[in-house]
Amino acid sequence: MAGPGKPCAGLYSFLFEYDTPRIVLIKSRKVGLMNRLVQLAILAYVIGWVFVWEKGYQETDSVVSSVTTKVKGVTVTNTSELGLRIWDVADYVIPPQGENSIFVMTNMIITQNQTQGLCAEFPDKTTRCHSSENCTEGYVGTHSNGVQTGKCVTYRETEKTCEVFAWCPVEDDEHVPKPAFLHNAANFTLLVKNNIWYPKFNFTKRNILPNISKSYLKNCKYNSKTDPFCPIFRLRDVVESAGQNFQEMAVEGGVMGLQISWNCNLDKAASYCLPKYTFRRIDNKDSDHTVSPGYNFRFAKYYKNAGGRDSRTLIKAYGIRFDIMVFGKAGKFDIIPTMINIGSGLALFGVATVLCDIIVLYFMKKKYYYREKKYKYVEDYDLEANSSYGSQAETQEGCRIR
């Protein structure tokens, strides 16, 4: 980018002169081959791994998802407490609709006809008493059912506990029914409808694929091998695909993850963008390192009796909550990640030169010879100016030290 002093001439030389680095071409079979091999390795890495395998030429976007679910199935139970009872969707799906998760009750502890009043608290080490001295009026513990009154009353024949003001009778959740009360829930079916959208590429798709017919959907059940795109899952299959046992899980409940992964290459046709279902147990089975194992919560049905008095049925519902977790990335060709990777690749080619230079200039027998050929030593101006000067010397100088 040199030129005579004037700006116009400077611009002229800038535009109309082509500057290219001067290259020293060393005829050495060993070094030449090594140089080409290193360059080939870098090229293989850039083309093979970065572009073909990892799709480094693509821009990515995360999925935005919407899920609707529906459970179907009925079961009958027969216990001394409740008698013969039918349970359908409105009875065991709580709450009746949700967004990305659905709870199916599989077991329960039911306390009927609770009314607000005074009764004996449930026995545990903080509530058992011998006399009123063991009870404190107004005391509420973390696990209390009510507020203590200060009196000590009979809970059962042989046990006395502190009296509380609570919904009476208090719940007895010591023994969870085993086997699970609604053990037939294993045969219920879960329909999952999922709509995904990649905003950056304005691409939408549903998990009920366009080529699936209505008649197929009416009767199919998901199977990873035979029916991988049927959106209807038998609850037992979901649990067993995660390596769990449904009946075991149904006793104390749990959380199952139904993972739908959408990893799409949008440079291909849209029909290649397909959902992949996997299943995973999310709660911790190991009850030694967790608190409140399984999955349960309490809810109540409220009634007014003839006198207008409030009463309720408290239900501690154990069950399996199915979390539909949708995730994934779409990739599509974009010039910027392509150029970044090409640019970085080009820069990496320089490594081949650095490597071979080190070998040629420091480790080969002829290193001093090669150094002489590669480097043009330029002494400090003053030194040259002061040395013996004459056209003859200059020619000699200019010619020898290159």
Add this chain to the structure above:
Amino acid sequence: MAGPGKPCAGLYSFLFEYDTPRIVLIKSRKVGLMNRLVQLAILAYVIGWVFVWEKGYQETDSVVSSVTTKVKGVTVTNTSELGLRIWDVADYVIPPQGENSIFVMTNMIITQNQTQGLCAEFPDKTTRCHSSENCTEGYVGTHSNGVQTGKCVTYRETEKTCEVFAWCPVEDDEHVPKPAFLHNAANFTLLVKNNIWYPKFNFTKRNILPNISKSYLKNCKYNSKTDPFCPIFRLRDVVESAGQNFQEMAVEGGVMGLQISWNCNLDKAASYCLPKYTFRRIDNKDSDHTVSPGYNFRFAKYYKNAGGRDSRTLIKAYGIRFDIMVFGKAGKFDIIPTMINIGSGLALFGVATVLCDIIVLYFMKKKYYYREKKYKYVEDYDLEANSSYGSQAETQEGCRIR
């Protein structure tokens, strides 16, 4: 990076010598101009596209969002079954509060006073029968309302179906009310309050902008042109903005996506970070390639009659679920993506040199001449050592082959 043998001298020359590539300056207008044009194109790509358009100098972060919703509106219905009835928020929003989605019931099939007992199953091809031989005791199908007893009983005057133990009478969901029962839901309003956070930049903002006054909020309705930042949406407007018909959608229900996109450039003032609302129908209208079209679910209200016997009202609720989908990215200047893009851009400049080299050295008339100027051929040391040697020859050699 050469120097005499000793390490101190090596370090001295490493620190105090400056190495720069030797450049061959070819005065050729054609090649010079082409070189500058290619370099200009690369510069335009890097500065124009990468930095200005795609903001390649920015680090990005995804949004973390929280949404609250509230619906307002009442409507009156008058049917022979239910009589004159008012429906307000507590009646049609189920469940009463949710996180990112809200369901508004627009249509329903109500089955009142169900009690557990024996009755005829709803007629379909698996339940119609002529005699008990067609019914199997204990059989439960996917769409059953209850468990079959094995008997065949009269459902209606001319129809007989298998008897089941179920909540009786069973639901008749063959005919969905048309027009929709709560068709006035079109006039209900939905308030959406959204708080977003970009953790990486610790930036928060709400969709109710700081400059909006309380009095404006009390009466405004969202309109993409006149009131683009009013957070109150009329349900009909939401549906119509997605190109759908509310009354048509209200019959079998559906899922509407209310998308709030927050794409913010945090290098500008916070006031430029604004939400953008778009609307999209999420469920599949095409009933030929879907199962369970529209959106519905069943729930029940439980009662105890005077005798303490359980009864319930089963409601198959059809309606529109509004999913509030919040997404977006924020960008802010960061040195690393900037340097990556500058580095890749610098590496790409090398492409201009490679291109012009190829043209100059292989395609121009004077290619051999230019090659001679560009390359300094270095023979194998042995060959040079063995050739005729003398200061004169050396000078000649050194001077000629450059």
Add this chain to the structure above:
Amino acid sequence: MAGPGKPCAGLYSFLFEYDTPRIVLIKSRKVGLMNRLVQLAILAYVIGWVFVWEKGYQETDSVVSSVTTKVKGVTVTNTSELGLRIWDVADYVIPPQGENSIFVMTNMIITQNQTQGLCAEFPDKTTRCHSSENCTEGYVGTHSNGVQTGKCVTYRETEKTCEVFAWCPVEDDEHVPKPAFLHNAANFTLLVKNNIWYPKFNFTKRNILPNISKSYLKNCKYNSKTDPFCPIFRLRDVVESAGQNFQEMAVEGGVMGLQISWNCNLDKAASYCLPKYTFRRIDNKDSDHTVSPGYNFRFAKYYKNAGGRDSRTLIKAYGIRFDIMVFGKAGKFDIIPTMINIGSGLALFGVATVLCDIIVLYFMKKKYYYREKKYKYVEDYDLEANSSYGSQAETQEGCRIR
């Protein structure tokens, strides 16, 4: 990459010749040192900032999360309207289970024994009237409780409002109870169980760490200093950690964000991947720039009286919704971001040369001398061919203009 004309010879020279740029080595202490300093700065940036600080050698993935929550606690209230009442989990958590958020009612306006019928609307500027002329039959406003009949009736002794067909008596939500009705909710505890998954690295972890024992979990409470990994939070602590006052927030309700951030370096042991809890108030406290401040929603409990007539208790529930927001990124070594950053770093080294070149060739005293050493001027072939030719001139030429 030159060679004789024939392709085989071309391939031979391509493979077995090593080309390296010719370097001009300028012995200048000033420029040499400056060059090394700029290169050192670039190296420090690449190694220090890009690799060590920002972990530029890592690939990242976003978290996929599942949350379960459980609240514990009871409280007693005593008002003239409701008398002495106990409130437990089934009474104040609405709905009883959710996914990522849980609502705890802290205050309420209760309207008991509502039945459908005709009564006076709640007074506000659109409903007050003097005579039937002020009321329009069939009119429904955004905040109406029912549909106007057109008559003007007495609401209270001194006030007359339009008559409506609604659930009567209409709700009076003018005065929110202060202090909050369930102010003791401050002592309730919230257990959060969170399971996270990084799909790209197939790494899962729970917030209840493997080394935490069951006995510790039974009694611990979260504290950012003493118990940073206890998953049980006292509601008051959550609110106060965000700099808010629980009792103040409990009156009109609000939304609290319980943020769990999982930023993990998966090149280290899994035990270093720990959750970090932060708390933030999400709703806008400033009631001048918001509509419907706080957080509330209406729900109803439905009853049938002896005659089979529907009645309901309407509850406008104010409370705190706790949104569990899980986010974070995991990083793990990956060859591609490493190579991209190395490549860009290498390209940036070229900046040192460009900078020093500019100084050496344009700003130093000896710039013309150095330009002579750096550049090899190549005239247009024709000019050279036409100039005086002779071996003597050529030698002179060849030797002088280098």
